[in-house]
Each structure stands twice: as C-alpha cells, then as structure tokens.
Amino acid sequence: MATRLTLDQESLGSTPSRAVYGAIEQRLVRGALNPQIGVQLSLALVFILSLIFISLLLFFYFVTFLLLFVIYIDQGFYIIIFMRIQKVFVASDHAGFRCKQTVVEWLQSMNVSYEDLGPYTDDVSVDYPDFAQKVGNAIQKQKDTYGVLICGSGIGISIAANKIPFVRAALCSEPVSAKLSRLHNNANVLCMAGRLIGPTMAQDILSVFLSTEFEGGRHENRIQKIHLLEGKLYEN
Numbered sequence: 001m002a003t004r005l006t007l008d009q010e011s012l013g014s015t016p017s018r019a020v021y022g023a024i025e026q027r028l029v030r031g032a033l034n035p036q037i038g039v040q041l042s043l044a045l046v047f048i049l050s051l052i053f054i055s056l057l058l059f060f061y062f063v064t065f066l067l068l069f070v071i072y073i074d075q076g077f078y079i080i081i082f083m084r085i086q087k088v089f090v091a092s093d094h095a096g097f098r099c100k101q102t103v104v105e106w107l108q109s110m111n112v113s114y115e116d117l118g119p120y121t122d123d124v125s126v127d128y129p130d131f132a133q134k135v136g137n138a139i140q141k142q143k144d145t146y147g148v149l150i151c152g153s154g155i156g157i158s159i160a161a162n163k164i165p166f167v168r169a170a171l172c173s174e175p176v177s178a179k180l181s182r183l184h185n186n187a188n189v190l191c192m193a194g195r196l197i198g199p200t201m202a203q204d205i206l207s208v209f210l211s212t213e214f215e216g217g218r219h220e221n222r223i224q225k226i227h228l229l230e231g232k233l234y235e236n
Contacts, residue, residue: 085210086144088114091131093157096150096194097122099202103148106203112210129160136164139188147189148206154193161189165230168223173197175208182212184219 088107092100097119107114117134119126128151135147147169151157154171161169169189170181173196181187190209192202 085146086113086142088112088146088148088210089117089135089138090114090148091117091135092119092150092194093126093128093131093152094119094122094124095152096128096154096157096192099150099192099194099197099199100148102199102202103150103206106206128157132157132160132169133164135189136161136167140164140166145188146210149189149191150194151191152193152195154191154196158189158191161191166227168226172205172209174201175204178205178209179212182209183215186214186219186223 090100090103090107100116104114104116115138117138118131128149132149135149139145139147147161147167149157149161149169154173158169158171161167167189168185168187169191170177170185170187171191171193172178172181173193178190181190187209190206192205197205
C-alpha cells in the first residue's frame with residue numbers, strides 16, 4: 001500500500017518550490033522512493049558527517065602536537081620527535097652575550113617558547129654563577145624545560161650550573177658532543193663558549209641538542225647514581 005505524504009501548500013513558497021515538492025509527493029505515492037532507501041540515506045549522511053568531525057578532531061590534535069616540537073632546516077634536517085619542550089631558559093655573562101643573542105634569534109625563528117634571563121647588555125661585567133643559578137632554579141620549577149648557558153669559555157658557567165640539584169649541564173663545542181649529551185647523559189642544560197664558536201656553529205649545536213631524545217636503557221641507572229651523589233653531598 002502506498003503511503004501518501006501530505007504537504008502544506010502554503011509553506012511551499014514559490015511555484016517552482018511547489019512543483020519540486022509535488023514531484024516528490026507523486027514519486028512517494030507511486031512507490032518510486034522506498035522508505036527504506038530514505039533510512040539508508042540518512043544513515044549514510046550521519047556516517048559521512050561523523051567522518052568529517054573525526055577528521056577535523058585528528059587534524060586539531062596533529063597541529064597541537066607539532067607545536068610542541070621544533071623543525072629546523074639548515075645544512076640538514078632536524079625534527080624533534082619525542083622531546084616535549086615547554087620552554088627554553090637562556091642566560092649568559094657579558095662574554096657570552098653576543099652568542100646568547102644568536103640563540104635567542106634562532107629560538108624566535110623556530111617559534112620555540114623561551115625566556116631570556118639576562119643579561120640584557122654586554123656593557124657591564126657580570127658574574128656567571130648568578131645567571132647559572134637563574135636558569136637552574138627556573139628548570140627546577142617547571143617540567144619539560146631546558147636551559148642554555150653561555151660564558152666566554154663555557155667552562156665556568158657549566159661548573160656553576162652543575163652545582164644546582166637535578167641540573168645536568170653539558171659543555172658542547174660541536175654537534176656530536178651535543179647529541180651524546182642528550183643520548184647518554186639526558187642533559188637538560190646546554191653550555192657553550194661564546195668566545196670560541198661562531199653563530200652558525202652555535203645554532204647547529206643547539207638544534208641537535210633540542211632534537212635528540214634521551215636513549216634511556218643502561219644510561220638510566222647511571223643518571224640515578226649522579227643524583228644519589230648529589231644527595232650524599234647535601235647530607236655532608
């Protein structure tokens with residue numbers, strides 16, 4: 001038995017609209033449009049809309065994921081796959097000021113969240129332990145953060161930084177040592193020599209440092225022993 005669809009003629013509006021709805025009504029009456037087909041079409045439409053929603057949601061999470069990482073293209077391709085970098089704290093003394101500016105400019109160009117803890121001029125001589133302490137304290141307070149410290153030779157500021165609990169500062173003069181400091185030592189502070197390396201080398205070192213994940217495994221136990229040494233020193 002055919003089911004007749006009653007249409008409100010006043011709601012059809014113009015003549016073309018009435019003609020369209022009239023044609024639909026006639027096809028329903030004749031059984032040309034099976035009600036089951038309508039249900040199937042509705043389910044198909046819901047399925048398509050669900051796919052679109054899920055695709056948009058996945059795209060949003062993918063973009064958010066990428067914002068946590070650094071992509072750097074310059075004499076090679078570096079991408080952070082595992083490291084979650086919330087912020088990089090940067091500081092130096094007067095001798096490392098110019099190199100620090102290079103680091104800041106690179107971080108800006110790569111859209112990496114950072115905070116410059118000073119100094120903000122190289123006109124006045126300052127003491128590197130003060131700035132090592134600033135970076136070390138900042139890292140202790142915030143998870144998934146890293147530090148960059150620069151003085152003239154990189155030696156003094158790295159010694160000072162390693163006096164701060166849970167800071168693992170590594171003095172690196174080229175990309176290989178930077179990579180190993182992350183792979184084997186899980187270094188969270190990169191130290192560089194402002195008077196011994198140029199801007200390009202500083203950028204290459206930094207990019208490798210920030211794009212290398214800690215290897216873990218046998219190195220994990222060694223890192224724990226370092227922190228046990230810190231505990232013994234504090235007890236004395």
